Amino acid sequence: MARTRKIYLEESEMPHKWYNIQADMPNKMLPPLHPGTKQPLGPDDLAPLFPMELIKQEVSQEKWIEIPEEVQDIYRIWRPSPLIRARNFEKLLDAPVRIYYKNESVSPAGSHKPNTAVPQAYYNYKEGVKKITTETGAGQWGSALSFATQFFDIDLQVFMVKVSYNQKPYRKSMVNTWGGKIVASPSTLTEAGRKVLEQDPDSPGSLGIAISEAVEMAAKDPDTKYSLGSVLNHVLLHQTIIGEEAIRQFSKTNDFPDVVIGCFGGGSNFAGISFPFIRLNLCQGKQTRLVAVEPESCPKLTRGVFHYDFGDTMGMTPLLPMFTLGHNFMPPKIHAGGLRYHGAGPIVSQLLKDKLIEATAVHQIEAFEAGVKFARSEGIIPAPESTHAIAQVIKEAHKAREEGKNKTILFNLSGHGLVDMASYDQYFAGNLQDYSVTEQQIKESIKELDIFPAE
Numbered sequence: 001m002a003r004t005r006k007i008y009l010e011e012s013e014m015p016h017k018w019y020n021i022q023a024d025m026p027n028k029m030l031p032p033l034h035p036g037t038k039q040p041l042g043p044d045d046l047a048p049l050f051p052m053e054l055i056k057q058e059v060s061q062e063k064w065i066e067i068p069e070e071v072q073d074i075y076r077i078w079r080p081s082p083l084i085r086a087r088n089f090e091k092l093l094d095a096p097v098r099i100y101y102k103n104e105s106v107s108p109a110g111s112h113k114p115n116t117a118v119p120q121a122y123y124n125y126k127e128g129v130k131k132i133t134t135e136t137g138a139g140q141w142g143s144a145l146s147f148a149t150q151f152f153d154i155d156l157q158v159f160m161v162k163v164s165y166n167q168k169p170y171r172k173s174m175v176n177t178w179g180g181k182i183v184a185s186p187s188t189l190t191e192a193g194r195k196v197l198e199q200d201p202d203s204p205g206s207l208g209i210a211i212s213e214a215v216e217m218a219a220k221d222p223d224t225k226y227s228l229g230s231v232l233n234h235v236l237l238h239q240t241i242i243g244e245e246a247i248r249q250f251s252k253t254n255d256f257p258d259v260v261i262g263c264f265g266g267g268s269n270f271a272g273i274s275f276p277f278i279r280l281n282l283c284q285g286k287q288t289r290l291v292a293v294e295p296e297s298c299p300k301l302t303r304g305v306f307h308y309d310f311g312d313t314m315g316m317t318p319l320l321p322m323f324t325l326g327h328n329f330m331p332p333k334i335h336a337g338g339l340r341y342h343g344a345g346p347i348v349s350q351l352l353k354d355k356l357i358e359a360t361a362v363h364q365i366e367a368f369e370a371g372v373k374f375a376r377s378e379g380i381i382p383a384p385e386s387t388h389a390i391a392q393v394i395k396e397a398h399k400a401r402e403e404g405k406n407k408t409i410l411f412n413l414s415g416h417g418l419v420d421m422a423s424y425d426q427y428f429a430g431n432l433q434d435y436s437v438t439e440q441q442i443k444e445s446i447k448e449l450d451i452f453p454a455e
């Protein structure tokens with residue numbers, strides 16, 4: 001039994017700035033477009049939905065953005081998160097690799113999502129917002145935001161996709177424990193929800209419908225704003241504390257990663273661990289590889305197109321320049337719910353287009369296999385999303401062995417799987433299936449994009 005080695009930072013060593021990669025990007029992103037006029041969006045267009053400080057961060061070109069004291073205080077409940085050398089997992093793989101992971105599962109909500117939920121709640125509070133609405137699929141984002149809003153006495157209304165609401169009761173319990181309100185979507189609280197229910201009283205709901213409900217409620221009330229847990233620039237910005245911390249932790253070792261790996265839904269945890277290492281590539285001549293790992297069943301980075309598309313299914317959000325499978329793409333119901341999103345954040349999309357990062361895809365059974373190996377060697381049961389990153393770690397280790405090269409690997413353990421044990425049960429019962437999307441399906445679903453201005 002090899003000894004696992006933890007590299008902690010003192011509380012006082014936690015970074016107090018977020019890194020804004022927009023300052024260093026060689027090619028700037030195309031602007032978001034208004035969904036109606038198709039003209040570039042101005043700050044005023046977003047003001048009904050977001051507080052001004054977050055809108056400023058969305059377009060900021062400042063390289064460093066100070067983390068407010070109040071936010072740092074709450075971060076200190078679980079930050080700095082440990083960087084761990086996975087010696088037992090290394091031994092199991094029997095390859096010339098050193099493997100480190102950043103353990104983001106130590107937050108109270110069990111994932112990286114509170115890193116942005118807390119500052120988002122804070123900036124809303126500073127601007128006098130009384131209530132926030134949001135949508136949640138599997139419930140991870142809803143629970144993280146409920147944890148965050150309670151610190152600032154902000155009411156929270158979560159719209160949770162109905163199938164998940166019925167199948168995953170514990171995330172709902174977490175939202176309630178922290179004081180948030182949560183309802184199955186479609187609901188009778190909004191016109192959008194009532195309309196869907198009129199046509200189909202048994203509608204299972206979808207993320208697109210839940211977004212419509214949350215946006216409608218926020219748009220109708222001047223004291224209410226809306227919040228998103230991934231994709232947008234300010235969300236990715238807040239997550240960079242993960243990678244900035246990791247760089248400080250590595251400076252306490254004789255090691256430095258050759259490759260950094262993160263699973264990919266909308267891009268927030270991948271951005272969080274990778275952007276600070278891209279900073280060192282761009283500004284200090286390092287040559288770290290950055291690898292985003294998506295599910296084969298929802299392959300926007302590896303098989304989608306770079307195009308303007310809506311962030312939601314209903315076409316209510318701004319048009320964003322991104323790698324996408326089309327906003328009507330219906331990913332199969334895989335168990336890593338957090339990775340079932342049709343598009344990718346605009347910054348990450350631009351970086352992929354410019355070949356500053358790599359993307360790859362893995363099947364869900366391979367991912368669960370990797371997750372179980374990790375649990376049995378390192379002890380922590382990873383979230384189904386995070387197992388995709390671990391599957392890629394194993395591939396990188398095998399490649400290193402074949403090539404006879406030493407390699408240092410860092411991956412982001414974006415969350416634990418303790419609220420997702422039903423999906424592990426399904427895996428052990430042999431009930432999981434691998435889904436491959438056909439070329440024809442992708443062609444069909446991106447056809448709709450032709451009506452939007454191309455890049």
Ligand SMILES: *Cc1c(COP(=O)(O)O)cnc(C)c1O
Binds near residue numbers: 113229263339415
């Ligand atoms: C939400 C979530 C993801 C996927 O979202 P990203 O924005 O791509 O990070 C990954 N892992 C966990 C544990 C999540 O909760």
